[in-house]
Amino acid sequence: MKSEIEIFREFIRKKGLRNTPERETIIEEIFASHDHFDVDELYLRLKSKKKKISKPSIYRLIPYLLESGLIQEAYFEDGHLHYEHIYGHEHHCHLRCLNCGKIIEFEEKYLKKVENRLAEKYDFLVKGHKFEVLGYCPKCKAHI
Amino acid sequence: MKSEIEIFREFIRKKGLRNTPERETIIEEIFASHDHFDVDELYLRLKSKKKKISKPSIYRLIPYLLESGLIQEAYFEDGHLHYEHIYGHEHHCHLRCLNCGKIIEFEEKYLKKVENRLAEKYDFLVKGHKFEVLGYCPKCKAHI
DNA sequence: GTTTCTATTGTAAATGAAATTCATTTCTGC
DNA sequence: GCAGAAATGAATTTCATTTACAATAGAAAC
Ligand SMILES: [Mn+2]
Ligand SMILES: [Mn+2]
Ligand SMILES: [Zn+2]
Ligand SMILES: [Zn+2]
Numbered sequence: 437m438k439s440e441i442e443i444f445r446e447f448i449r450k451k452g453l454r455n456t457p458e459r460e461t462i463i464e465e466i467f468a469s470h471d472h473f474d475v476d477e478l479y480l481r482l483k484s485k486k487k488k489i490s491k492p493s494i495y496r497l498i499p500y501l502l503e504s505g506l507i508q509e510a511y512f513e514d515g516h517l518h519y520e521h522i523y524g525h526e527h528h529c530h531l532r533c534l535n536c537g538k539i540i541e542f543e544e545k546y547l548k549k550v551e552n553r554l555a556e557k558y559d560f561l562v563k564g565h566k567f568e569v570l571g572y573c574p575k576c577k578a579h580i
Numbered sequence: 581m582k583s584e585i586e587i588f589r590e591f592i593r594k595k596g597l598r599n600t601p602e603r604e605t606i607i608e609e610i611f612a613s614h615d616h617f618d619v620d621e622l623y624l625r626l627k628s629k630k631k632k633i634s635k636p637s638i639y640r641l642i643p644y645l646l647e648s649g650l651i652q653e654a655y656f657e658d659g660h661l662h663y664e665h666i667y668g669h670e671h672h673c674h675l676r677c678l679n680c681g682k683i684i685e686f687e688e689k690y691l692k693k694v695e696n697r698l699a700e701k702y703d704f705l706v707k708g709h710k711f712e713v714l715g716y717c718p719k720c721k722a723h724i
Numbered sequence: 725g726t727t728t729c730t731a732t733t734g735t736a737a738a739t740g741a742a743a744t745t746c747a748t749t750t751c752t753g754c
Numbered sequence: 755g756c757a758g759a760a761a762t763g764a765a766t767t768t769c770a771t772t773t774a775c776a777a778t779a780g781a782a783a784c
Contacts, residue, residue, distance in 0.1 A: 634763045
C-alpha cells in the first residue's frame with residue numbers, strides 16, 4: 437500500500453502542480469499522528485518543532501489533501517473545522533463529548549444501507565454520510 | 581400545544597430575564613417559515629420587512645433559543661452555522677446536496693437504538709445525534 | 725548547467741462570522 | 755416615579771480563513 441506522501445506526490449504531479457519541502461513537512465506532521473487535527477493546532481505543532489511553515493501554506497494545502505482523498509472534514513467545533521485521515525482508514529462515526537471534546541470512534545455498517553435507500557428514493561448521487569452522536573463522557577457527565 | 585413564543589416567554593421568565601419587542605420580532609420571523617435559517621439571512625429578512633433589528637441582538641438571542649429547546653444547530657455550510665426548529669418537530673436527518681445546498685429531511689428510527697447501545701458501551705450521557713447524508717441532487721448530479 | 729516559466733512561499737492585509745464593549749434605553753419591582 | 759438590572763444598537767474586536775503581492779524556487783526545455 438502506498439504511503440500518504442506517495443499518494444500526494446502522484447496527485448500533485450497529475451494536476452500539473454509542484455511539490456515543495458513545505459508541503460512535505462506539513463503532510464509528514466499530519467500523518468505522524470493518528471489523531472484528528474485542526475489548522476491552528478497543526479501550525480503550533482510544526483512551530484514547536486522549529487518547522488517554519490506559515491498558516492496560509494497550511495490553509496492552501498488542505499483543499500488538495502481533501503481532493504486527493506487523504507483527509508476529510510470531521511466536525512465543526514469551537515468555531516473551526518477539524519479534519520481526520522481517511523486514506524487507509526475504515527469509515528467510522530464519532531461519539532463526541534459536548535463538554536471536553538473527547539471523541540470515540542465506532543462503526544455502524546447499517547448506515548450504508550440507508551445511503552442506498554435514499555439514493556434510490558430521492559435520485560441523489562450519494563457520496564457519503566456523517567453520523568455524530570453527541571453527549572457527555574463519563575468524566576464530564578459527573579460535573580454537569 | 582403551546583406556541584413557540586409562549587415557550588420562549590416562559591423560558592425567559594423562569595431565567596429571570598426580560599422579553600422585549602426585538603426578541604418577539606425575531607422569534608416571529610424565525611417561526612413564520614418552516615425552513616432552516618442562518619443569522620445573516622434572518623437579518624436580511626427582517627431588514628426587508630423594515631424591522632430594524634441589529635445582528636448582535638440576533639446573535640444574543642440564539643443561545644436562549646437553543647437552551648429553551650426551540651431550535652438547534654442543523655449544519656455548518658458556506659462558512660457559517662445553519663439552524664432549524666425543533667419544538668413540535670419530529671427528530672429527523674438530512675440528505676444534503678453538496679453543490680446547491682438542497683436539503684431533504686428523512687426519518688431513521690434505528691439511530692435511537694445506536695444511541696442507547698453507545699451510551700451503555702462507553703458510559704456516555706447521550707443527548708442526541710446528527711446524521712447527514714451528503715451527495716448530489718438530481719439537478720446537480722447531471723452537471724458534475 | 726542554464727534559462728524560462730509559473731506555482732508556491734511568507735508577510736501583510738482583507739474578509740466575514742461571531743462576540744464584545746459601552747453609552748443609552750427599557751423593563752420590572754418597589 | 756425611582757432604582758437597579760437587563761437589553762439595545764453602533765462600533766469595535768476577535769478569530770478563522772482568504773487574498774494580494776513581491777520574492778523565491780520547482781521543473782521542464784534547452
Ligand atoms: Mn475519526
Ligand atoms: Mn431539518
Ligand atoms: Zn467530556
Ligand atoms: Zn443540488
